[in-house]
Amino acid sequence: MNIEFTRGCVCGSICIDGKEERNLTDKEREKVKKRICEWICREDEPLSTLLMLFAEHFFDEYKCDDEPCECCGDYVETYKWNI
Secondary structure, eight states: OOEEEEOSTTOOEEEETTEEGGGOOHHHHHHHHHHHHHHHTOTTSOHHHHHHHHHHHSOSEEEEOSSOOTTTOOOOEEEEOOO
16 A cells, blocks of 8 residues: 655645545545554554654644753653543
8 A cells, every 4th residue: 555645835635556535435544544553553663653653643732841951952842642
């Protein structure tokens, strides 16, 4: 399964095997979801990697410090995800 995501300016597109997502049937969408879940649940994928990836995109609450760290310049960010 080939998933292609394009964004920027007026170029927004998600294609699955060359077919626009908006043109998929409900049955095709379920097949894509199932395939993605199978891919995610590979045994060689560390749980910490999955949690960092998904929590950042599906968070319910987000908090960021107002000022950067004095030592390194990073902002401390916290994502909370309720599933």
